[in-house]
Amino acid sequence: MLRTYKNVILLLLFILALLENGVAQNGPPPFLQPIEIKPTPTPLVKKTSIATPSSINNGRSSIENSSNTVDVPTFSSLDISFPGQTGILVETLDGKVIREVNADTPLNPASNVKIATAYAILKSFGPDYRFPTYVFTDGKIDSSNGALLGNLYVIGRDPMFHFQHAVSIAETLNKLGIREVRGDLIVSEKFSIAYLSSAQSSANILHSTLDANRRSATATQAWLDHLYYLGKNNSPFTPSVYITGRAYVAEVPRNASLLMIHESAPLREIVKFMMCFSHNFVAERLGGVLGGAYVVASIVQRDTGVGTNEFYIQTSSGLGINRVTPRAMMKLLRVFRAELSRYEMTFADVMPVAGIDPGTLQHRFNDIYSVGSVVGKTGTLGNTDGGVSSLTGEIQTRMGGKLLFVIFNQRGSVARFRRLQDAYIHAVQNELGGPANLGYSSMGMLQRLTKTQIILPKDLSLGNSSLMGN
Missing domain, CATH: 3.40.710.10 (DD-peptidase/beta-lactamase superfamily)
Structure with a gap:
């Protein structure tokens, strides 16, 4: 074992001797060699006032950037x-x-x-365009018991209409004095909620989402998130509208009265x-x-x-x-x-x-x-x-x-x-x-999509006949 160590030490000494001879023969150590700096013949940034569209030189093209042209x-x-x-x-x-x-x-x-x-x-x-969702009725409101005596019609093709927007409609109906609809819920053939392609399925989901007692946990959470981004997360009020009849797809009658318009977030x-x-x-x-x-x-x-x-x-x-x-x-x-x-x-x-x-x-x-x-x-x-x-x-x-x-x-x-x-x-x-x-400064996606609004007939200058033509 001792003999092996001696052999290794001798080998290392031999290598060091060779290196010293090489340095001595080749001049000063590399880090001490003089470094010569020459100016670049074609600088990367050239001061100019015009960038020619067809300027291509030596495999490089020019791009105008403020007052400079960059190769x-x-x-x-x-x-x-x-x-x-x-x-x-x-x-x-x-x-x-x-x-x-x-x-x-x-x-x-x-x-x-x-x-x-x-x-x-x-x-x-x-x-800035907003997709409208119209809410009509062919009945009358009985203020004594908060019942709408007639059908409720929801007409629209907003691709982003979701659970929270349905609850928002229920909230506005409550503010109008409606807590119960003694009639059917009818939606248009293009109506969709929560990205459902079937209008009938959307009608069924809307029917249950309007009613707090039948509302899904997902819909409830969507409404709470909506309130949070509106800064109303401490609201004790739970919107709810009970509908006694069925949900299906049909056209709105021409004698129906407008209750409200739900408008989507801006198109952008x-x-x-x-x-x-x-x-x-x-x-x-x-x-x-x-x-x-x-x-x-x-x-x-x-x-x-x-x-x-x-x-x-x-x-x-x-x-x-x-x-x-x-x-x-x-x-x-x-x-x-x-x-x-x-x-x-x-x-x-x-x-x-x-x-x-x-x-x-x-x-x-x-x-x-x-x-x-x-x-x-x-x-x-x-x-x-x-x-x-x-x-x-x-x-x-x-x-x-x-x-x-x-x-x-x-x-x-x-x-x-x-x-x-x-x-x-x-x-x-x-x-x-x-x-x-x-x-770029990012804005949360839910915050973007919270920019919806409700418009009541008293805030409109158009008549119902004009609205139905949209």
């Missing part, structure tokens, strides 16, 4: 390979192409179709919810208000100038077989951005901001450097077209400002597509000095 890589050497079929388009706000791969190939955008639906509904109705908040959670039911309902996917596509084609060979959709949600080219989606982003600017809005007002807003982008780009630098819409189809994943929106960079991007992937693993999309966006941002925060 931006065209990413010809970006080494991220996507499996399956891929379409990519990255552009500056003023239209310079930064990266383009199969930009004119029609691919399945999945839930990126919701960008089209969001644009079409906001373009048609405006961001509904769109934000739909985009954050990629909610298919809400998307299809919003598209249905316009006339379906065909009308949504027609609005997009008209405003962007793209043809049916570039933009073709069968659904308003992105389910099923739809075909859009990355270039057509880029054109849609631009007209959408311009439409939002008319109302002093940005994509962050109607799309999720990654790492901040709840939903599909909550856990992506959520590291300390990237959080709040990406706003966009995801898309996922597990089986259709062999697996589809998409990501479209806007990114903020430190040195290149904002960029618009479209990434369509299909025929491969959705999980792998997502990882590669994130890596790709990171690479683009890092080439431009890294990600920069958009300066």
Whole structure:
């Protein structure tokens, strides 16, 4: 054992001797060698007053950022390979192409179709539009016992009508002196509660939710949450209306009298919810208000100038077989951005901001450097077209400002597509000095959707006949 230790020590001494000879032969130690700094021939930031759209020099293009022009890589050497079929388009706000791969190939955008639906509904109705739900009766109120002697009619197509809104109607009926309806509850064929597609099922749920003794625990909690965000969580009053008759679907008679109008949260908040959670039911309902996917596509084609060979959709949600080219989606982003600017809005007002807003982008780009630098819409189809994943929106960079991007992937693993999309966006941002925060402050989703209101006939200037025509 002692002999082994001696051999090891001798070997170490021999190695040290060799190293000393090498240093002596090669001059001073590396850390003492002089370092020569030379000025860069083409600085990263150049002072200029004009950014020429076609300026491309040595594989770099120019992006105007305030009063400076930043040399931006065209990413010809970006080494991220996507499996399956891929379409990519990255552009500056003023239209310079930064990266383009199969930009004119029609691919399945999945839930990126919701960008089209969001644009079409906001373009048609405006961001402050509220969906009305009318409450009528063909009877009279007996003030002696708080009974409505007749039927109650609920007419509307609010895609966000939920349990708390039903209880809010019960609360207003109570304030009008109604605690019991001696008649039936009748809803319109487009009425829905809690994202139910069946009007009859919605009628049954509404029937029980109006009555505190039959109200579900879920509905009760939704009402308590609603009160909390209204700042009325200490209210001892429990709204309740007992209905003696049945619940079914039918038309409202023309001699019915208006009791109230429940108005939804503003459309911008509904769109934000739909985009954050990629909610298919809400998307299809919003598209249905316009006339379906065909009308949504027609609005997009008209405003962007793209043809049916570039933009073709069968659904308003992105389910099923739809075909859009990355270039057509880029054109849609631009007209959408311009439409939002008319109302002093940005994509962050109607799309999720990654790492901040709840939903599909909550856990992506959520590291300390990237959080709040990406706003966009995801898309996922597990089986259709062999697996589809998409990501479209806007990114903020430190040195290149904002960029618009479209990434369509299909025929491969959705999980792998997502990882590669994130890596790709990171690479683009890092080439431009890294990600920069958009300066977005989040508002809770329940807080957004609490912005509903009740309007009574005395507050209206329109007659009942006009209301029934809406």
